[in-house]
Amino acid sequence: MEKIKIKGIDEEIYVTYSKDGLPIYIWKDEYAKSFYLSLNVKYGSLHTDFEIKGKKYKVPNGIAHFMEHVKFNVSKGVTANDLFDKLGSDINAFTTFKYTSYLVYGTNKIEDNLNSLLDYVYNPYFTKEMISKEKGIIISEINMGKDQPFNNLYFTFNKCMYQKENYKYLITGEVEDIKKITLQDIKLIYNTFYHPKNMFLIVTGNVNPYEIEKIVNENLEKKDILKFIPFKIKKEKEPIEIVKNEEIIKANVEVEKAKIGIKLDKKAFKGYNDVKLNIIFNIILASNFGDTSDLKEELLLNSLITYMGYTRFIGDDYVVLDITIESKYMDEAIKQIINKLKKLEISEEEFNRKINSFISSLVMNYEDVEQVNNLIQSYIINYEDIVPNIKEIYESITFDEVKEIMNKINTKQMVVVKMKKNA
Numbered sequence: 001m002e003k004i005k006i007k008g009i010d011e012e013i014y015v016t017y018s019k020d021g022l023p024i025y026i027w028k029d030e031y032a033k034s035f036y037l038s039l040n041v042k043y044g045s046l047h048t049d050f051e052i053k054g055k056k057y058k059v060p061n062g063i064a065h066f067m068e069h070v071k072f073n074v075s076k077g078v079t080a081n082d083l084f085d086k087l088g089s090d091i092n093a094f095t096t097f098k099y100t101s102y103l104v105y106g107t108n109k110i111e112d113n114l115n116s117l118l119d120y121v122y123n124p125y126f127t128k129e130m131i132s133k134e135k136g137i138i139i140s141e142i143n144m145g146k147d148q149p150f151n152n153l154y155f156t157f158n159k160c161m162y163q164k165e166n167y168k169y170l171i172t173g174e175v176e177d178i179k180k181i182t183l184q185d186i187k188l189i190y191n192t193f194y195h196p197k198n199m200f201l202i203v204t205g206n207v208n209p210y211e212i213e214k215i216v217n218e219n220l221e222k223k224d225i226l227k228f229i230p231f232k233i234k235k236e237k238e239p240i241e242i243v244k245n246e247e248i249i250k251a252n253v254e255v256e257k258a259k260i261g262i263k264l265d266k267k268a269f270k271g272y273n274d275v276k277l278n279i280i281f282n283i284i285l286a287s288n289f290g291d292t293s294d295l296k297e298e299l300l301l302n303s304l305i306t307y308m309g310y311t312r313f314i315g316d317d318y319v320v321l322d323i324t325i326e327s328k329y330m331d332e333a334i335k336q337i338i339n340k341l342k343k344l345e346i347s348e349e350e351f352n353r354k355i356n357s358f359i360s361s362l363v364m365n366y367e368d369v370e371q372v373n374n375l376i377q378s379y380i381i382n383y384e385d386i387v388p389n390i391k392e393i394y395e396s397i398t399f400d401e402v403k404e405i406m407n408k409i410n411t412k413q414m415v416v417v418k419m420k421k422n423a
Contacts, residue, residue, distance in 0.1 A: 001209060008391035011366050013376065014209040015386070018216050020225050022196035025386070026209040027372045035205025036369040037104040037114060038377060039121050042200075043067075043193035044098040045171040049234035052192060056234075059189065060180040061166070062138070062173015065095040067189055069134050071102070073125055080120040089113050095171055099381050105370070110207055111215055118219045121194070126186050135178050142172045149253050153324070153419050157259040160244040160415045161320060164236040196220065197228045202376050204369040238317055240265045242413045250422050255306055256330045260337050261322030263413040266315070269405060274314050275387055279394060280405045281312040281321060283354045287346045289323050295340050304333045321409070330418060338414070344406050348399045359394050 001016040014026040045064050050057055071093070072080045084091045089106035102121050106113050145151050159168045172178075203212050242263055269277055287293060289310045299305040307326040312319065323341075327333040365371040379387050387393070 001213065004386050004388050006366075006391075007389045008395075009363055009366060013386055016209070016213050018196060018213075018220055020196040020220050021228065022216065022220065023200040023380075024213060024216060025200065025202045025376050025380075026207065026212055027202075027204040027369075027376070028207055028209060029204070029366075029369065029372075030206050032204075032206040032369050034105065034107045034369055035110055035113075035203065035207060036373045037106075037117055038202045038373050039102045039117055040200050040202070040377060040380070041100040041194055042098070042198050042381075043100055043189070044096050045169065045173075046097045046166040047193075047233050048166065050192070051232045051234065052229055057188065059185050060173060060177040061169045062142075062171070062177045063181055063185060063189055064100055065172050066134065066138060066178065066181055067186060067194075068093050068095045068100050068102075069138060070126060070130055070186060071121060071123075073130055074120050074123060075125055076127075080116075083116045083120060084113070087112055087116065091117075097167060097171065101377065110205070111211075114203070114212070114215050115219050118216065122220070122223050122225070124187070124190055126183060126190070128183050131181065131183050131186060135181070138172060138178050139175050142170065142175055142178070145170070145172060147252075149251050149257055149419060150324070152249065152251060153257055153259050153417060156247055156249055157261060157322070157415060157417045160247050160417060161242055161261060161263060162238060163241070163243055164238045165315070191226060192229070192231055195228045196225065200380055202373050204373045204376075235316075238315060240318055240413060242415055245415060247415075247417045249417065249419050251419050252422050253419060254421075255326045255328060256421060257324070257326050257419040258330055258334055259322055259324050259415075259417045260334060260341070261320055261415045262341060262409070262411050263415075264319040264321070264409060266317050266319055268408045269319070272401075272405070275383060275390070276393055276397065277314055277319070277405070278312065278382075279358070279397060280402055281314075281319065282358070283351065283397075283402055284344060284346065284406050284409070285310040285312060285321060285323075286354055287350050288340055288344050289337070295336065299333060299336065304329050304336070322415075330420070334416060334418070338411065338416075341409075341411050341414075344409060346402060346406065351399045351402055355394055355397065359391060362391060362394070 001014055004013045004015055016024050043064055048059050048061055080091060087109050089104055092103045094101055104113050104117050155170055162168045296308050305325050305327045310323045312321050323337055325333055365375050
């Protein structure tokens, strides 16, 4: 078992592998009163086109999320909820673009909880009746999701931003996608992607890492794990050009909303890896659009917005930065945000404050079992491994580097999506 020291934070993460190849990440905190388990599959809504042994497959959009739902079935009339209700633990699951996660939060009986998590996720129980029943449930979920303003705004924005990427499609899929899903599709996804070698387990809390390793190995040894067959996900290069500059949608909202974003060519930021780029863009956006920024303070003071937030996303060939607002004076608020995007600025004093603030937040993450679990999850999905020197990376960033990146940001490929009230 390997110990990875998180430099400068006095924390360590244990890393080992089950006999079937399941990576296991363990963070031990002897003061923790609870534990958090996440069993994660490197399979999300993006992965609908793939190849196995030269044979190409295309499954319906939304199938990763569909699998998450049906996976809760253990046997006829028994669900995962029944297993964990007896243990007094909370369970949940979610699907993203890139992965699916099965979660357990508890305060005692760690062995029983871990065994139950492995038992229900590594359980190939699927029936036609189950698939048929789940379709109705998920179709209702899709229809309800379309009534959620921010969800609608986000995916409309993505359709304007992306030409090739599956980010433009709902994680749940559309109603017609769900109707196409078959029992054979579900078995194909399970047998291909739900293998220990394409998954990873994270355990955080007051636990014994060697005991965790023993429990996992003993559990998986009893299961009929199929041989792992390598697959290849189809990946199309996303153009830098956006699809559409502007879109207006109508919705039943009290306060109108908008999303303003720009798409940048990643080639402009050569010499910076994704970890460092992510931090620098966060510094720039926080300084110009964050809670302590002059712009946000001014917009709130003048009642031009009721909410403003920002995100950044680093793809293989591009970077997307976006700002989301709620406003009763939409056009003026958008105008001021666009002006700021064209004239980004940061002082050295502000830069130093942001670095110190982010490092403090990083340290505070290690006060909570869920936060540490999420942090490890993010590292594995986004960077394929633990980032042990993240504090050193923060400290290595210079003011000149931030200014260099900021000066390369342009608004040539801009998307503005407005959500207006129904007439």
